[in-house]
Structures are given as C-alpha cells and as structure tokens.
Amino acid sequence: xxxxxxxxxxxxxxxxxxxxxxxxxxxxxxxxxxxxxxxxxxxxxxxxxxxxxxxxxxxxxxxxxxxxxxxxxxxxxxxxxxxxxxxxxxxxxxxxxxxxxxxxxxxxxxxxxxxxxxxxxxxxxxxxxxxxxxxxxxxxxxxxxx
Numbered sequence: 001x002x003x004x005x006x007x008x009x010x011x012x013x014x015x016x017x018x019x020x021x022x023x024x025x026x027x028x029x030x031x032x033x034x035x036x037x038x039x040x041x042x043x044x045x046x047x048x049x050x051x052x053x054x055x056x057x058x059x060x061x062x063x064x065x066x067x068x069x070x071x072x073x074x075x076x077x078x079x080x081x082x083x084x085x086x087x088x089x090x091x092x093x094x095x096x097x098x099x100x101x102x103x104x105x106x107x108x109x110x111x112x113x114x115x116x117x118x119x120x121x122x123x124x125x126x127x128x129x130x131x132x133x134x135x136x137x138x139x140x141x142x143x144x145x146x
Contacts, residue, residue: 012088019070
C-alpha cells in the first residue's frame, strides 16, 4: 500500500472517529472549504464549508441531545488515486447506540462516493455524494441492503 493511499484511508478514519466523538471541527478538517455535497437527507445539496458546518452542528447536537453515540463502518471500500486526486466509493453503515447502556438503537447503510484532492500535502474531501436505493413500489429509500 502506498504512502498516498494510507493518507486517503486516514481521511476515512478521521471521519469515523470524529463522528463517534461528535467533534465538529475535526470532522470538518477533512473537507475542502469549497466542498460540494449531494446528500440523501434534508437538503438536496450543500455547497461550501459554512453551510456544511451548520448541517454537521445540527446533526452532532441532535445526537448529543438524544444521548446517542454513532458508530460508523466503511465496507466494500474502493480507492482510485493519482498524486493529486483520489476517488473513493463504499457502503457506510451508521449505527446509533445509547450512550450510557451501549444498546444498539438503529442502523442504516448508505452508498457513498468521495472525491478528494491534494491540498497542502494532505487530502481534502472536495465532493461527497450519499444515496440510498429506492424501492420502486413504495418510492421509499431502502436503508439496510447490506
């Protein structure tokens, strides 16, 4: 595994641990200031780090208010890289657990694509796209295919 590839995986590890710790600033540190996100929750898209910060603050504050920790797992990770850009696609499972008891409350799996660029000798997420397959009969998202 190349040194560059290890740093790409470091972005995913930071994503995962920052969510678990509800550390907004560390989470956002993996993103480019001009991030462009297509999300499957609430807003159709999010453009720029300020807009993303607002969304992430709401997400992490909601977890805190509900007494929930969120464990994140990446599966079926595929990375394509060059010296200046990287492309990742994977399945991401978010599992909510009661903070005190550890009881699993719910979980869902989304499909994610990340586009990263090299910025100041480290990787930054420039584009993120999350999606769910749709049940054609009900028109609703399918949350746990995996």
